[in-house]
Amino acid sequence: MSYVKQLACITCGQTFPADTPLFTCPSCGIEDGVLDVQYDYDAVARVMPPHEARASGLRSMWRYLPLLPIEQPALLPPLSVGWTPLYNSASLAGALGVKSLYIKDEGRNPTASFKDRASAVGVVKAKEAGATRIACASTGNAASSLAGFAAAAALPATIFVPERAPEAKVAQLLVYGAQVFSVEGSYDEAWELCQKASAAFGWYNRNCAVNPYLIEGKKTVSLELVEQIIEQYDGRFPDWIAVSVGDGCTIAGVWKGLVEMHILGFLPKLPKLLGVQADGCQPFCRAFATDGKLTPASADTLADSIAVGYPRNFQKALRAVRQSGGAFIAVTDQAILDALCYTARTAAVFSEPAGAACIAGVRAAVASGIIGQDAIAAVLSTGNGLKDTKSAILAAGEPTRIPPRLSAVSHREGAKTDV
Numbered sequence: 156m157s158y159v160k161q162l163a164c165i166t167c168g169q170t171f172p173a174d175t176p177l178f179t180c181p182s183c184g185i186e187d188g189v190l191d192v193q194y195d196y197d198a199v200a201r202v203m204p205p206h207e208a209r210a211s212g213l214r215s216m217w218r219y220l221p222l223l224p225i226e227q228p229a230l231l232p233p234l235s236v237g238w239t240p241l242y243n244s245a246s247l248a249g250a251l252g253v254k255s256l257y258i259k260d261e262g263r264n265p266t267a268s269f270k271d272r273a274s275a276v277g278v279v280k281a282k283e284a285g286a287t288r289i290a291c292a293s294t295g296n297a298a299s300s301l302a303g304f305a306a307a308a309a310l311p312a313t314i315f316v317p318e319r320a321p322e323a324k325v326a327q328l329l330v331y332g333a334q335v336f337s338v339e340g341s342y343d344e345a346w347e348l349c350q351k352a353s354a355a356f357g358w359y360n361r362n363c364a365v366n367p368y369l370i371e372g373k374k375t376v377s378l379e380l381v382e383q384i385i386e387q388y389d390g391r392f393p394d395w396i397a398v399s400v401g402d403g404c405t406i407a408g409v410w411k412g413l414v415e416m417h418i419l420g421f422l423p424k425l426p427k428l429l430g431v432q433a434d435g436c437q438p439f440c441r442a443f444a445t446d447g448k449l450t451p452a453s454a455d456t457l458a459d460s461i462a463v464g465y466p467r468n469f470q471k472a473l474r475a476v477r478q479s480g481g482a483f484i485a486v487t488d489q490a491i492l493d494a495l496c497y498t499a500r501t502a503a504v505f506s507e508p509a510g511a512a513c514i515a516g517v518r519a520a521v522a523s524g525i526i527g528q529d530a531i532a533a534v535l536s537t538g539n540g541l542k543d544t545k546s547a548i549l550a551a552g553e554p555t556r557i558p559p560r561l562s563a564v565s566h567r568e569g570a571k572t573d574v
């Protein structure tokens with residue numbers, strides 16, 4: 156038995172019982188009728204901070220079981236997900252121009268991205284629903300993550316990826332044994348195809364924006380962040396949290412976790428959210444700066460994980476940033492590649508381009524006066540740099556080729572070390 160009270164439509168507020176088989180509100184439809192899982196927070200408060208998990212020394216996202224929609228904990232997959240390290244890096248703070256900087260290394264999850272938090276919940280919900288196959292469409296990480304967790308849960312998986320997905324991510328899918336369709340088209344087209352195929356064949360659909368449970372996994376990053384700052388950093392909470400934004404599920408999940416820690420009394424003041432997009436794909440920035448309406452955009456950026464021209468969790472994400480009093484900002488691919496390098500050279504965290512985008516966003520936001528120089532900021536490195544070595548080498552340059560002679564070593568310059 157979970158602490159879930161009900162599900163509510165984020166647009167009309169209509170509520171549905173905790174065990175509803177619905178994914179979206181029938182009155183508001185798939186675009187606006189995303190459901191939100193609501194808990195009995197009075198009951199949760201009696202078991203938080205996660206007493207049982209602390210007593211047992213459990214260091215994974217499952218320590219927050221009271222805040223997760225899990226009905227059958229016996230189905231939890233054995234992989235260790237979450238409780239990723241949170242570092243405070245003075246040198247990265249210096250590179251960005253803020254007073255203090257936290258970086259949470261989500262690349263340390265089992266399949267090397269933040270998406271594992273969502274997939275972990277997804278496979279449990281699929282099994283609870285009696286599904287025999289789980290499906291998703293993904294720019295890469297949701298797919299590789301689902302493939303890994305499906306393997307851990309012994310659940311067959313079907314995955315749709317756009318043909319531009321980086322090779323390392325596709326390799327993960329194949330190695331974990333998923334059925335993989337490389338769709339000759341964009342991510343948006345792969346997404347539509349997955350929706351249709353899931354409906355036609357009765358597969359469980361992991362797509363985050365329409366499945367209300369996935370975001371519950373994503374929010375655990377904020378639950379951890381708050382607990383880690385209390386434990387490791389004397390409760391010096393950030394003024395700003397920067398998150399790279401594609402579909403918008405991640406930033407909406409981050410916000411939900413923060414709001415819950417605020418409701419439960421662990422976080423005295425909610426931080427502002429900085430949503431970061433790539434210059435070549437910025438539907439949220441456009442909407443935020445204008446009428447708040449979604450205009451599908453082109454998806455032209457090397458940060459493949461945020462190359463989403465038609466965001467599927469538009470309302471939740473826009474609302475989260477507005478409620479926080481935050482902002483959206485866009486950064487160039489070059490700024491992303493620069494951030495990829497200086498983050499590795501200061502904090503020694505190696506991010507894929509989409510993970511580095513939010514870091515570039517903090518620097519840009521300081522330069523434009525959105526974030527003050529006396530601010531404490533936090534960033535999520537959402538994916539490991541080894542996921543996309545092509546971009547990493549584009550960012551860092553090639554090694555110096557030499558003959559195997561000592562004279563060649565002493566006569567040449569060393570690696571670039573500037574930040």
Ligand SMILES: *Cc1c(COP(=O)(O)O)cnc(C)c1O
Nearest residue numbers: 296401402403404405460537538
């Ligand atoms: C998916 C992803 C994001 C963005 O998450 P959305 O929910 O699509 O906004 C950011 N970084 C990485 C590495 C991702 O895989």
